[in-house]
Amino acid sequence: QARLVESGGGLVQAGDSLSLSCVASGFTFRQWNMGWYHQAPGKERDAVAWINANGNAEYAESVKGRFKITRNNTNNTWFLHIDNINPEDTGTYFCVRTAHMQAAATIWGQRSQVTVSL
Numbered sequence: 001q002a003r004l005v006e007s008g009g010g011l012v013q014a015g016d017s018l019s020l021s022c023v024a025s026g027f028t029f030r031q032w033n034m035g036w037y038h039q040a041p042g043k044e045r046d047a048v049a050w051i052n053a054n055g056n057a058e059y060a061e062s063v064k065g066r067f068k069i070t071r072n073n074t075n076n077t078w079f080l081h082i083d084n085i086n087p088e089d090t091g092t093y094f095c096v097r098t099a100h101m102q103a104a105a106t107i108w109g110q111r112s113q114v115t116v117s118l
Contacts, residue, residue, distance in 0.1 A: 022095030
């Protein structure tokens with residue numbers, strides 16, 4: 001059974017950096033595209049980053065330049081690094097598996113809560 005387990009998150013100050021990680025199990029990780037979603041308080045979930053099996057990344061326009069997605073196929077892990085974090089980055093983050101880049105998620109991790117204080 002496919003499973004995604006997140007770690008990271010918490011309370012950070014505006015301007016800091018933050019990294020989230022996710023570990024996959026139950027499927028051949030290196031063959032799949034992976035990604036991250038963000039859900040701000042009171043808003044819908046938005047996809048923010050994708051990475052394909054070869055490590056090529058794509059980003060939502062709103063996060064380009066500050067978010068970086070990477071993966072480690074040896075450890076079945078991928079990461080989301082956020083630079084210069086700001087209060088708009090507050091919310092819940094989900095790691096996901098997708099069939100294609102910029103496609104909807106097919107498997108979701110549990111959530112990681114990030115709160116950015118001024």
